[in-house]
Amino acid sequence: MATTLAPVDSREVVRCDRCLLVQFRTTNNLCRRCHTSLDEDEPEIVAAAPAPQIMPSNGNGRGHLNLAASIRSLRLRNGLSQRQLATRMSVPRTYVSKIENEKATPTLSSLERLAKALEVTVPDLLSGGERNRQEEVRELIQDQFIADILPFVAQLNGMQMSSILAQVRDLTVRPRRSA
Numbered sequence: 169m170a171t172t173l174a175p176v177d178s179r180e181v182v183r184c185d186r187c188l189l190v191q192f193r194t195t196n197n198l199c200r201r202c203h204t205s206l207d208e209d210e211p212e213i214v215a216a217a218p219a220p221q222i223m224p225s226n227g228n229g230r231g232h233l234n235l236a237a238s239i240r241s242l243r244l245r246n247g248l249s250q251r252q253l254a255t256r257m258s259v260p261r262t263y264v265s266k267i268e269n270e271k272a273t274p275t276l277s278s279l280e281r282l283a284k285a286l287e288v289t290v291p292d293l294l295s296g297g298e299r300n301r302q303e304e305v306r307e308l309i310q311d312q313f314i315a316d317i318l319p320f321v322a323q324l325n326g327m328q329m330s331s332i333l334a335q336v337r338d339l340t341v342r343p344r345r346s347a
Contacts, residue, residue, distance in 0.1 A: 179192045181193075186199065187199060235293070236268050236269070238293060250265055259278070
């Protein structure tokens with residue numbers, strides 16, 4: 169059962185009397201949320217759940233589920249909120265949320281903006297953004313500061329190492345502002 173509200177652009181807007189969702193009338197006359205009939209005289213019909221779609225695989229057995237997880241992990245690794253990422257991409261925050269929760273599939277242009285905002289390449293984004301650990305170590309060792317302190321790191325005990333890692337993590341997540 170539904171209450172008819174004002175029509176918008178020749179489409180009928182109704183409110184489900186059961187869950188109170190305001191929505192356009194659907195072609196099957198079922199509520200989008202609770203799947204009850206929007207017609208007064210029809211008995212309640214529960215819509216059949218849509219058949220699960222098999223997403224194309226990227227060769228390693230993982231489909232677009234990997235993309236959503238990689239976007240979220242890259243965003244968190246960069247210390248960004250969904251709002252900050254959306255601002256970098258010039259899209260609404262809800263779009264980022266929908267992509268991460270697999271409610272929307274990004275377009276090619278969105279993938280390019282995502283990659284740019286997350287400071288990775290599109291292939292890295294599609295492959296999960298996971299770089300090989302050996303590549304990361306090799307890149308770190310090339311940094312002169314890291315190369316200079318590396319001999320001393322081996323001499324630290326567990327508590328000292330934990331303390332330093334926590335301080336470095338804090339610096340990378342919340343950089344200090346200079347006066």
